[in-house]
Amino acid sequence: MCTTCGCSEGETKIDGHEIGDRPRFSYAPKAKKVTAVTAAEAEKHGLPPISHSHAPGVPQSRRVQIEQDILAKNDAYARENRAFLTGRRVFALNLVSSPGSGKTTLLVKTIEALKGKAAVAVIEGDQQTSQDAERIRATGAPAIQINTGKGCHLDAHMVGHAIHQIDPAERSLLMIENVGNLVCPAAFDLGEAHKVVVLSVTEGEDKPIKYPDMFRAASLMLLNKCDLLPHLDFDVELAIDYARRVNPAIEVIRVSAKTGEGMGDWLAWLERGSAKG
């Protein structure tokens, strides 16, 4: 159990430890007003009548107004993370994609390119193993591995713990590599400045319309593995067209983590974003 916020996170582990082993920056959830409605009040508010069962032994039911988003709790943690990160002027990105599209490889290349220019810290999310965090640490950058167990996405609470632990420097870059999954991570705000979706050219052009939520949530699409285009039938323009259909504002950069193609544009995008923060 978490000593600071009282959470118990089931299977989630950060660098192999249960999430509560280490403290998190303090978080006091803001209680939302919930109004219990009596029959008289219900009538006044035009709500459906409350059924009264006065049969002996059958407990009476009452109606409780909630009006809370399912993700309200996550969103509260995300706001907390965002406040902390922007307070430190940390530019945080949430990298999302299907498994194997090249997120970790891109991160390694990005860190190498930024060596001596910008501090980068990484939070890695995977269901199991710390291999990706080790790949990052091999570059010399600090990395923390979150293992979600059966969980298929990172949430703002576990990321908050990891942020506290990695303690990112003022004006640094924080890259959060989400669990490879184009569905759930779209719904879970982590407190990042932007979601960046990586689509590799070995996947279908139609991923953006098959998983519209993710492409709608992202500010930037990195079209990765462009070095492979000569060997494939992948239609780049069609993929971009689909992405813009679900998100007219999405920016697109074609890259190859392998050959370094497009990396200059990506680094420039990062620099512009950090400067704004």
Next chain:
Amino acid sequence: MHEMSLAEGILQLLEDAARREGFGKVRTVFLEIGRLSSVQPEAMAFCFDAVVRGSLAEGARLEIIDVPGTGHCLDCGRDTELDEVYDPCQHCGAVPVQVTGGTVMRVKELDVE
């Protein structure tokens, strides 16, 4: 599965509300699900039943309130219905349409005892 983590979110909300409001059992959960929210009502109902087993909401009825997708066309200025976020305007065929409603996933109210 997406709906599984959302069902867990619902259970958390119920447990928090129970502490604040002092109820011990949930009979019915009224849940608003927008058509553009990418939640499948059937999958949600299935996951909800599984997640609440052994909790204060075991056996509770899940009432899903369907919220239609709506948008505003920036071309012709009219409001339009949407089944997908990237649907064209039903009046003039323009894309994209600005989404104005139907992405909600909200616990509206509860019947409790």
